[in-house]
Amino acid sequence: MKTRLLIFFSAIFLFIDSKAQDNNLHQQSTIYEWPTDPLVKQKLDKWQDQKFGMIIHWGLYAVPGIMESWNLCSEDWISRDSTITYEDYKKWYWGLNTKFNPVNFNPEQWAKAGKDAGMKYLVFTTKHHDGFNMFDTKESDFSIAKGPFKDNPKADVAKYVFDAFRKQDFMIGAYFSKPDWHSQYYWWSKYATADRNNNYDIRKNPWRWNKFKQFTFNQISELMHNYGSVDILWLDGGWVRPLETVNAEVLSWGARIPEWSQDINMPKIVDMARKAQPGLLVVDRTVHGPYENYQTPEQRVPEKQLDRPWESCMTLGGAWGFAAGDQFKTTAKVVHTLIEVVAKGGSLLLGIGPKPDGTLPQNAIARLEDIGKWVNKNGKALYGTRITKDYHDGDTWFTQSKDAKTRYALTCIKEKTAVPEYVLWKSNIPVKGSKMTLLQTGKNVKWEKTEAGVKVWLPKGLPSDLPALAFSFTAQ
Template sequence: MACAAGIAAAQQSPTAPTAKTLSPQDADLAWQKATAKFAPQRQAILSRVAKHMNDGPFRNDWASLQHYSSPQWYDDAKFGIFIHWGVYSVPAFGSEWYSRNMYQQSMPDFAHHVATYGPQSKFGYKDFIPMFKAEHFDPQAWAKLFKDAGARYVVPVAEHHDGFAMYNSQLSEWTAVKMGPHRDVIGELEKAVRADGMRFGVSSHRAEHDWFFDGGRQFDSDVNDPRYAGLYGPAEAHMAKDDQNLADDWTYVSQAWLDDWLARTAELIDDYHPDLIYFDWWIGHPTFRNTLPKMLAYYYNEGAKRDGVVVNYKLGDFAEGAGTLDIERGQLTGIHPTHWQTDTSISNASWGYIKNDTYKSPKELIHLLVDVVSKNGNLQLNIGPRADGTIPEDAQKVLLAMGGWLKTNGDAIYGSKPWRTFGEGPTEVVGGTFQDTKTKPYTAEDFRFTTKNGALCAIELGWPEGGKAVIHSIKPDDHVRAVSLLANGQRVEWQQQPDGLHLSLPAQPVGDYAYVYRIELAQ
């Protein structure tokens, strides 16, 4: 509790500065001064990266990295769990961006913070850290839930934009080991997840931390206190017309920041050996272009000694093919030639836990999973635990319902491949990022297709009236031999006609959200 006491004592200091407009260079120097004590450890990691980044089939250049392909374990996994959990779970308001928005004077989070906790000069983001106790965090129980949900890999956020490391970093004093829970959250989860036979990854959002607290520079707040620069970072003025259009982003990024980002990422690689690393969008900023290949070569060559690793990136952030494309809260409209991923949250308003959030239905998420898998993709589904380490009961129910469906129908998902077409039917998704709320509900005329072990799986996204269905994509020359319901093995009556495969279905399986027909075709 010494760290909490130190924070409280610093709050009472009469010398804390007020609003301070710093030049980009001065803001960066203030951060460098606050983290100078970690320079030897940082340099040791950077030297190790420089020495070993080319030890393997990859080199630290984009041409070499474009020979990457996702490993078989990942292509077969199809379904993973994402976890946004951190200090931002304490206020439980707005979203996981509360750490930024509480300093943005035009945001509801700002007004809420002042009304609830007082002015940011007296109670800043750092003051939530002692309240983040994680007293009910049970990594073994979490792992069991994720396995029962049917997940094959688990990816907690190791560090969000807020700069608070959820792991035992030797490059910062602002970590979950030294403050708050006083536990290595990432290390404990790694052991529990792997003990249950799942793959383990980490997510790093540190790149954005360079500017995340810039709003606190504009008024009297604790962001301006140099004693907290190790947490708040440079807090550079974020100069972007559109956060997603990095070509218009003029935010200052120093070489010192890039070096620190590389060292912290390599630290995660060396200490936790993740099977997957997920990066948020800002690593696509042009200043990262020369640093990224070093990290990728180092990580891919380390993974080549095992059975391969994955790096998820947003469109345009990497040279095409140098990693695994992630479409945030969105989908693709057709089969992608290489494996890809979508990530979305089980809740509707936020990635992190907030009070009174609502949750997507199991049916909606199973249909999303089926559509994505039919197009050669994976679904990484996010949950947001409460600050005390409990997972909301509504989220648990959704996960277990998905797991129930996968237990009986998973043979159409895990280890499957796309067919010659992803599907048929009247319902089309809107392609691109942040489009997941624009998709209309599927109907019984909507089918998605996968293949496995020589069989075709046709997944109907609704039960047809009268128990009669037609799959138009199956032509007369496809030579069907047998059809059965995958969930219970029941035989399905069928006829091939010029307009497709006609099915006369048995009784509707109880409690299913999508219906899988295993179709044997003549070789």
């Protein structure tokens, strides 16, 4: 049995990057409704200044190092060992709660790594679809605080994660899965679990669904009342939504749409949450309306610039959670993506997965440090900026300060390519006689307007491995 499981785990890890996993991605919303609450608008503006965040997936799936939650789901794109029955697999997966004992849990290490990378906000998975709680909830015994880790002083994991990141001046976001596949109020064991949706007809069992709605309300209330200041409630599982909100965009995902409404009463939840956390940003992913305060295209960057709040949530490696041997994106790849995202009006939320012992992989820490070496020198071209009309020209992207007085040009350097003698772009012409500063050095550089565009000469002696160059100037 153990041999079969090891073979299965290896297959799952290799499967993570395959096209089939696109079935669990939340696509970019196409409709946006601006908030009207002044405190929410103020918080949203502050969030739009941050630009770079960390999303941490950590749960039972870290123990064997497999894809988060989804192997529990009986859909065609999921691949499991055919010699293990589905029911036995679920028992095995949920039984990992007896083995999850992160004795080296070190949220301070995580927060420092994020700070070193230049990140400014956090989203932490308090509960993923598998229903395992990474906080000490009174609503369920299926929790990190009720297993082998229960006697540890930091057993209420979410509390210590949030505290550690607050000390590094991060905005704090709580990821919470609306579906809960472990709950008898969502996946009732009376019936088979055919797919990601709840597995009984809500219309025929209103009592059971009302119990789930109360369960969800109570858990979110715990997070909003017992864990200090929270800036973002990041709700995943967009198929749990009122039936009337299902549109052509949702149908294009390819997942089954039940005939009944999986409405959990978001107005009631958000009213409670914002009384506890005034100005709270609510991100009810892909459910258009007043509770999707910013949009979250997953594992991709929108093709064009957007004039609404959004973030691309993407993994540093191939997996959201920890997977042994995962291959991380290069420093240049992350920096180039960050630049493109910001120039298009968004933020980059980069996914990291801690190991089952509670520490980050050392190679992940090293990669974040390398990213930070560039970001922390050139952050003025990113943090607190807003979009500008002519935002892209070849390898160069453009942003501007919120007061529109300063323009920034960010030129990406192709990997394994030497820093050029000069860079050239056509739009965003500096004011005649104005100074242009290379942010990497903080010193002015020579530029001139030519028939080919703006030509900027670079000083000698720049690091040979720079992923990009950033310049500040006053534009015409």
